Amino acid sequence: MSENLQQPDKARVVSVVELAQELIRRPSRAGIDDYGPVLGVLEDWLTTRGLPHRRLHGDSNALVGLLVEIPGGRPGKWWTLDACVDTAPYGDESAWSFPPASGDIEAGWLLGRGAADSKLAAAMFCHIAEDLAPRVSQLSGGLAVLLDVDEHTGNFGGARACLADGAAVRPAGVMIGYPGMEEVVVGGRGLWRAVLTVHAPSGHSGSSRTVVGAISRAAHLVRLLDAAELPGAEDGAEFLLPPKLSVTACHGGQGFSVTPDRCDLNVDVRTTPGFDAHDAETLVRKAIAELDAELPVQSPTEISLVATWPPFQLTDTEQPGAALLNAAAEAGLTVRPKTAGPSNIGNLLAGEGIPATAGFGVPYEGLHGIDERAHLAELPTVYAVYQRAVLGLLGG
Template sequence: MNATIHTIALHGAHDDHRAVVKLTRELVRIPSRGGVDSYDPVLDYTAAWLAEHNLHPRRLTESGATVALICEVAGAHPGPRYVLDACLDTAPYGDEAAWSYPPASGEITGGWLHGRGSADSKAGAAIFAHVLARLQQARHDLHGSVVLLLDVDEHTGRFGGAKTYFEGPAAPDRVDGVMIGYPGIDHLVIGGRGVLRARVHVHGVASHSGGSRTTPSAIAKAAELVSALGQVHLPAGDGEGFPPAAKLTVTAIRGGEGYSVTPDLCTLSVDIRLTPSLDDSAAEDLLRGCVTRVDAGWSGTQPSHVEITTRWPPYRLNDASRLKAAMLEAASAAGLATEAKVAGPSNIGNYLAGLGIEATAGFGVDYIGLHGTDERVRLDSIPPVQAAYHHALLTLLRPA
């Protein structure tokens, strides 16, 4: 059975190669920078492609704005539901003059396709669209269903498409696993450090900077807090199963204006990467404890206020995960030496873990320049990636 599945997936991927490259190229040529460009052109083009392939896309909206495009292939038999998730919005271009080819050119040279979003993650979207079209042709044999979720609110950091699909008014009654099409052919990301993010509002006392009266500066107080946070003790990694260690970073400082006022407010952005040894509660206690100790040395000022903005738990798929096993087996069958990995950065898999949904993230095409100048993908890495996803889904959607 596995040999048959492998043959079907591999032949389909090679037959689709030119079409996947064409779709990726067309998507790259449609600017869709998060929070910058209108998403309607890329959504309209993708929806038309899906409709032409006997799929039935629809738009998900949140507060009147489109946040995702979705469609579902339902098998003829009951079974699990899996989601293929990729984003159609992209990072900004940066310095366009530094690019070898324009960011929306879709230029192909030396076996590479260039352009913003080629890696993250329009190639993934094109591959997933072709996998879904293949599954549509075989739906009478499928036990379960597959959803294609194309988010256009990912690079804003809001993940509006995913949140609307998984938690919105029309959320599905079950999701058994999610495959996220981030790039990277060497690793299947099966986990990631979580994240606790906070804004710390540090208070001082305003006065004229040139006056005879000296008052506590919120910036000076905040600087002391930054120094204290840089010296906190964090637990080391959790061993082979979860090697990345916890990490704390002050990522932004905002305070003061002009020259003549001693500032009475300075706000720090604090990013704490979580592991099983440092969960969100422990990280929050650590942060608040450090803030309290610094406040104690600044009499005459209001206590600092800690505003928690994000809580995503760390996660790692366990060894019994069918999703993990199916993906690794399929990648191997496609001739790839792909290894399971727990990633240092957080990803949408952390959000899904908080909902109790298994997710893989970061298996996709080979790439260079993610979010950077001259982002590009290696074209001959497309067929084995498509074959692996197709193979894995055929395995997961067969009778138990």
Template sequence: MDHPRHTDPAHILAGAKEDHDSVLELTQALVRSPSRAGIDPYEPVIQILTDWMTAHGLTPGVLHDTTGAPVAVTADIPGTRPGPRFVLDACLDTAPFGDESAWTHPPTSGLIEDGWLWGRGSSDSKAAVAVFCHLAARLADRADRLRGTLTLLFDLDEHTGGFGGAKRYFQGPDAPDDVTGVMIGYPGTDKLVIGGRGVHRTQLHVHGVSSHSGGSKTTPGAIDKAAHLIHELRAAELPAPAGDFPLPGKLTVTAITAGQGYSVTPDLCTLNIDIRTTPAFDDTAAAELLAATTAHVDRSWPDTPPTRIHTHTRWPAYALPPDSPLRSALLNAARAHHQHPEPRIAGPSNIGNYLAGLGIPATAGFGVDYTGLHATDERFRTDTVPTVQAIYHTALATLLS
């Protein structure tokens, strides 16, 4: 039976306050080691993190993809009694810097000024990495009171959109089969993200007939046909929100690739289509919309080859129900620390959608108060760190007790 002192919110918050300076120091060290997705080598930031984890009683491991590239840092904190496995997840890679001359402080400064810690990745999500490491170190000291396992998962392939670390962990050859839930440390104190719109990403290869653009014979160009297709897609009426899912579907043309130079009528135009799906407008409905619209446009251009549809990504929409243990544990823990984040379904998709496709419930955002996410002058409020740590600790004390 757990000693009440170790599940008491006041005692847990006191421990988080003791960790505060150390959390900020680790965050600074991680921010000062650039880990921009697809740009920087990850080995330096991995070394900083794994050295800290080892020095504080954790046993880190590094996951690699099939090419041998590192894609995640992990660690298990097993309890002495069998039970569920919960995963604390945060990304260790970051967005690019953008225009470095526009930053108030350099993006790898890790500077603390006026109560804010500055730098790329500070809020998304190196603060969460540091918080989760300190929380795990505290729980490792009390493993005899845990039922089940806490796993740390720090993805190094999140900002590429590939989510290689998560995919390697959850679907790799040694993937665990006992994951009960995942809590993702995306920043923001005002909300607990308990769902999100799904995503259906497709490339449409629109075909025309090539010819000399200055010739006497005019042929149907792929760009003109693609423009017609874009007009029809934009005119499509998507279903309104329904039930407890408050957001509508959304269709966006995100890239157009076609043509070269001036003298050739192009015979191929490729469109990237990003569709955000909902329970009322799901993956099947999105696929049917694309198929029907492209077929309609193809019939209007009878002298051209048909459009080819290549689906890139399919993730379902999801929402944790009110009685979800994961949702309830975090919201109750927040109330115990006098915080009242709103349970919210996000417009953008996130790794929670990927996990929903695997049948694994996930929260996808409660963390430090921030500004400048993926933008110039990214930073977070340092005084929000102890409460965030205490809320996750209190939730896990319930889930693993």
């Protein structure tokens, strides 16, 4: 451990864990539970310590997060620590070996949904903000802590509300507190998502004439999409993941006696710098043109775009990735930068021109599954790494 990378004392670590326990004991499953109680725990904690914070509201004025803002005493860039405090659902609660909202500690593990993703990180980031408050005169720019909900829905309502908030300073970069000590995610494939609506004349399934229904036409389109050639990993480039196309849902028909006139397909394409959203749409349109030529009908197949995010990848020297990786190295850790296959909030931020890292935290088990837990022995080191990275970015 570098002498310049001081770990928090035992009392500080205990305080982080106690706050995380209180958060875990307030169920905040995305789209299921009221977010008020879990955000209320954070509001009480922040208010008691005099840390400036305010609520964020999204569509229909829904509460979607809290924003903590610690301005430095000197001009400079602002940086954001982000951790979600909503969670995945519990799934089959009878399969858990402890209550999903436990919050207890057993054999060095913090137990319960959100322990890993990402209530422990939220508690840690709040404490780092408190650490900085007495020394703001020495810091340049400022630190924001985004404690967002509506994340596990995929809507990213907290992050979107923060970006849309005219009173919030736009960050120069964001560090997202997902767990895992071996890697820092510095990039991710983008996505192009659409619903394809396939048409056909309806008819009776028992008719003496041959009727090619919408489901059969959609099945043929799926075969065309599955057979489409996508490029491999880009030669000579650091972005080593190839694009990927998946048909993820098929909806059409009802009962047995009617061949339907409509079938909807959900198509998810993961994009790269060498195969972007335009390329994805071009590929899908080509497959549709083949379908409509081979099995023509009066109504052409329709494309309804659902979402598109760009891929992103930070360079070795780009912030805030460089600060986080350097701080981890100073702690004696071997941490790999990683470009992830799934998308994350980093893609949303990339679309806004904001660089982000996603993930560096304590070891974990059961994320989004049963018996979610976070290992606490490494918490002091993870805390010190983030604190060091933030101070480096703020000139502290």
